[in-house]
Amino acid sequence: MGLEFEYNKFLDIIDNQLENYIWVIKEAEVYEKDKQCYPNRVLTGTKLRSLLKQNVIFLNLQGYKDIRKASQIETYDDFKKSECMIIILISDCIDIEIYFKNSLQKELLVKNLNKYSVEFEIKSKENDCRKFLHF
Secondary structure, X not given: OEEEEEOOOHHHHHHHHHOOOEEEEEEEEEEEOOEEEOOOOEEOHHHHHHHHOOEEEEEEEXXXXXXHHOOOXXXXXXXXXXXXXXXXXXXOOOEEEEEEOOHHXXXXXXXXXXXXXXXXXXXXXXXXXXXXXXX
């Protein structure tokens, strides 16, 4: 289960959930003041918040409660079997896809999307053409 939306103020929408996880960066192209930066591969929510304030071209994030249980995730089935709790894919600076295991997280995010009048699509097996959870 997931959501897809386009929004350039992503932190407004997701901010309250960043601190809940240790974040693993699987793929990234991020610029800080016109220089490409190479973020650490493992970030706390606070460090991720700083990174998201930069110019994010694309970013593949996986959120874990216990970083020692991080695993290779290629497909949605891999995600469901893993200890990863949330996957965030950002492309073209503003296109965002988020995959959840916890329906409460989804409900909170939908509430924030509605609060900011952001149009979104609920992703399901039936309507999600993505085969792999990466770029």
